[in-house]
Amino acid sequence: MTLGEAVREALAEEMRRDSRVFICGEDIAEAGTVFKVLTGLVDEFGKERVLDTPISEAGFTGIAVGAAMTGMRPVVDIMFGDFSTLVMDQMVNQAAKVRYMSGGKCKVPMVMRATLGASRRSAAQHSQSLHAWFAHIPGLKVVLPSTPYDAKGLMKTAIRDDNPVVFFEDKMMYKLKGPVPAEDYTIPFGVADIKRVGTDITIIATSSMVQVALDAAKMLEEFDISAEVIDPRTVWPLDEKTLIESAKKTSRVIVVDEGYERYGVTAEIASVIAEGAFFSLEAPVKRIGAMHVPIPFSPPLEDATIPTERQVFGAAKALCG
Amino acid sequence: MTLGEAVREALAEEMRRDSRVFICGEDIAEAGTVFKVLTGLVDEFGKERVLDTPISEAGFTGIAVGAAMTGMRPVVDIMFGDFSTLVMDQMVNQAAKVRYMSGGKCKVPMVMRATLGASRRSAAQHSQSLHAWFAHIPGLKVVLPSTPYDAKGLMKTAIRDDNPVVFFEDKMMYKLKGPVPAEDYTIPFGVADIKRVGTDITIIATSSMVQVALDAAKMLEEFDISAEVIDPRTVWPLDEKTLIESAKKTSRVIVVDEGYERYGVTAEIASVIAEGAFFSLEAPVKRIGAMHVPIPFSPPLEDATIPTERQVFGAAKALCG
Amino acid sequence: MTTVLDRSKAHSESDVQQWLRMYRQMLMIRLFEEQVNDLYTRALMPGLAHLYTGQEAVAVGICEALRLDDYITSTHRGHGHCLAKGAQLGAMFAELLGKEAGYCKGKGGSMHIADPDTGNLGANAIVGGSAGIATGAAFSAKRLNTGQVAVCFFGDGAMGQGLLYEVMNMAALWTLPVIYVCENNLYNEYTHNSETLAGDMLTRAVGFGVPGERIDGQEVRKVYATAKTMVARVRAGAGPAFLVCDTYRFHGHHVGDINREYYRSKQEEQQWKTERDPVKLMLDWLTTEKVANRAQLDQIQNEVKAEVEKAVQFAMAAPYPAVDRVAQDVYA
Amino acid sequence: MTTVLDRSKAHSESDVQQWLRMYRQMLMIRLFEEQVNDLYTRALMPGLAHLYTGQEAVAVGICEALRLDDYITSTHRGHGHCLAKGAQLGAMFAELLGKEAGYCKGKGGSMHIADPDTGNLGANAIVGGSAGIATGAAFSAKRLNTGQVAVCFFGDGAMGQGLLYEVMNMAALWTLPVIYVCENNLYNEYTHNSETLAGDMLTRAVGFGVPGERIDGQEVRKVYATAKTMVARVRAGAGPAFLVCDTYRFHGHHVGDINREYYRSKQEEQQWKTERDPVKLMLDWLTTEKVANRAQLDQIQNEVKAEVEKAVQFAMAAPYPAVDRVAQDVYA
């Protein structure tokens, strides 16, 4: 099953299970989203539960917040994560804070799905990975699946969670295949997954960077370097324990994330490790994120801005050398 | 001169020097902003250059972007930094990227002024310090003055800069006094200022946290601990060299910032230090930021969420102990 | 006395009850706000408060037309909406003082009071910020088929926020049971709305498929009558509606806004206060129409006063939340 | 031949020049887009492109009414606006191919072409995202007293973005010389706008103090005539204006949108293509009115074709930017 299918299945199963779940967003009904991830859902659930909206990201996100506060369980589809710039007030000043500001009286069980990731030659306004912004905000949970299995299990958890959850799907991973069991399952938030066991170096990677890390790990194998690859799966809550333990074991760590490196996800994870495994580290934690430039359109330039397996491999070899 | 007056003077002098500079925002003309920072400017420059806007943050920020691209030098006033949630698209997808996307053909010489900081009992939507979001975005520069002298010099640099600059003023610091020379001066971006020289521990602090750090340093003195306090002044560009050198010298570092600690400014600075001064550090870099909760209204609760001199003092003592 | 009884006979008992209830509610808001101002002036209240005084007829007239389970969303100037929808004085004061006994356990304060039990989804300190929430509540009501309506209160300043138009459009497309109520008190903080509003408010809403009305917001019976018809229509499935109530805030933008002659004249304020005070207008009408006699009206006044005072005392005496509560309620 | 000369005499020489220029411009856009589609189909173009084919009369009619230094802002479907405002074919193709010789040195691509030399402040991949920029450009023009106007092009989908209304309001309050041009091609990507637009477009703008007109966007002379009057009025200081041009995109939402019967019928497409093709309508009119003869029109066609082909060849042969250019142009 592909990652896109896994997301769709999770949504379909949750919509069958709970009639309060609905999805809204642009071009999601008959079109099934621009990435065709939701194809067919409208046929089963109708246009009232798979709701095409105007191009009003702030507006329909706000409506979702209100619907979530009053008994529904909305899933909001933000076509490109870059457009999350338009919903920050609704997500951050409203959704994330409603529970706290009301002293626990209200809750906001909603999911905001958005895409992230570059390398589609889509240029600066359609290629960003802005998840660090959301991870910075108390009251939100932030999920980044890297496999179909994780995508399905995490999406189900997200929908059943009584809090606003921001769920980022990498556009380039929708076609990625992987095994997904037939039976119902969920994956708890805050539990990192060791995607590959290793002893010499820990590579912590998120979303599509997990594959990059695994590919780098394979290249490292030829040099007799055994890399452990860990996917936090949720950057908030963050499974610090698993990350730190691995760091203590291997004593060398690389953190790879597709967001801008500066003031991004790699900074938090690197400093959690630097603190938690301080006395075990042989070398500084190496951060690898997107270059500090807007994503360029031109293919050779774009390719230079995003972390690659070669880059991770090089960094790992240098660390272990 | 107070910090508020220093900001006003910088604006007034730049408006006198350059007729293309104008300010726009809510309640800034006759009212002189809700913090009375701009009082009197409208008398000198008129309502066409000190422009009261509707409550349309996204709209007037967008207008400023366009005005900046076509020969003006706008200063946008965002009353509370919390409302920057409303202007992320204009600042991040437009202002920050216009130069790059146009291959260097266009430029956006604008300043977005916003406030930050809690402890005014203003609750969750009027107390945040969201500067980490902007620091994450290539194309923006992010300034956080901590003294009247810095505020004036940095504001002048901001206005003369040909790029979008986000300038955060702490609401509680407007009344803070300090010397400001009469003559024209600017302070370059990317140059940290050592606010206090010390040998045992480095405290890196931003905005109002500089005062907190200085107060903690005084308390530490009594325990014969000599603390160096450094203010990066701009978190992007970041003067890594000065920070790392101090860390190498003292071997112990605390980073204090009023933004949420998680995925915030302290994470970036801590990991820059952890990497740059890796072999000199005696202990992990200690991060101190706002608690991972929305800012509560109730005074005893709010006070518990924001870094205090006592907390910094305690952390420093523990590190040096 | 006989005259009074004679005249009141012209009115049905239920009408009389309703008028007196609306009068009492307005008075309660008025006295509540006086206490708030007093607490602030005596430096007993943390932070700020935006007083509703002068606008009471809007909240009361509209909430009188609502069911207890109908939803409202409110603003930074929200005390009136909360009380009119049914909030209790004690928990209100306690919240304003940051006490554990407050509606939000002290975590919200004046600008964030929420009381789901009375359908109040919360005040909002982001201007226009609750337009989505109210529309979403209407969405739920329609989907869950509960017959509820949602009322979104906001000030004329919120007409500057694009969000409002985005959600009006969707409310119209999806025929949602939501009423957008603009309390037009002429000012956005310290700026007259002639500087901030181009075009025409009602036309704006019509452009998004939302029909509207504009009324005098100082006459509570007029507000109620209009709201009643509108609510019935909206509840019956006619889709969203827009209501502009012309009104005036008697105090400053917030309790600390004392010297305000640079943005509005004392004369203007005086005129509204003497000629257009909603509480006084209702009192006069009740008297003129002889709905109630002086003694009855005095009794109401005394009762409300006593309730308010008792509530303040309760709140003042109530404890702050324990500091370890700070980390609770972030997540459900 | 004599007849032609006879008839054309009825038209002034400058009118004829203008009509032929508009025809040539429309044709250029049409042939440009055909090449783009071809490049994409042959997998020679990175990313995507949103073709303007079918809407040429809007860009050309409006830009014909503008000065070279007047500003425009454009959209994801922006090639037509750029060319109509005066962009060169070679640098356009080069940008679409990500080449150093492109308008943005390859950094922008199809959705971000900017050309300040012709007043083009840039295409924008955020729907409605340039409404602020265009209004800001009008602000500059007014403040710097340059007599320029700004035109903001956007699709009917952008009517969903609150930003548009925020800036319309300010443009009206501050009487800024900006024209908001909505190209109503009936669809937001794959969704018909009957599902996304409540109310009435012109009424919306009027609500914000911006008067408007709605016209057939397929008749370039009609578009031009309307724009001419509007631009003159706006330039003279009348404040902002709104123009809705009804039009249709002949291709998919983007080059890869091939199977589209689930959202619009082949019949609908066919009807527009055969009956409402702006290039053909103009060609027919030029022929019927005998403004030009077949030979002249063929010559135009051949010239444009040759130019377009030459430009593609230039762009194909042009080098990519050196990789170290990636870090340039982030800051000025």
Ligand SMILES: Cc1ncc(C[n+]2csc(CCOP(=O)(O)OP(=O)(O)O)c2C)c(N)n1
């Ligand atoms: C988005 C946003 N911008 C600015 C503010 C600051 N602010 C608080 S109240 C207010 C004026 C609101 O005016 P109006 O909506 O008319 O309400 P009123 O105060 O008159 O009741 C402003 C600008 C805010 N809270 N939220």
Ligand SMILES: Cc1ncc(C[n+]2csc(CCOP(=O)(O)OP(=O)(O)O)c2C)c(N)n1
């Ligand atoms: C803010 C935003 N939301 C969504 C998109 C994705 N998107 C790109 S084009 C488009 C449809 C735009 O429709 P319209 O404005 O009518 O322009 P058209 O494509 O018809 O020319 C959408 C939804 C976007 N680019 N920006």
Ligand SMILES: [Mg+2]
């Ligand atoms: Mg008002």
Ligand SMILES: [Mg+2]
């Ligand atoms: Mg369209």
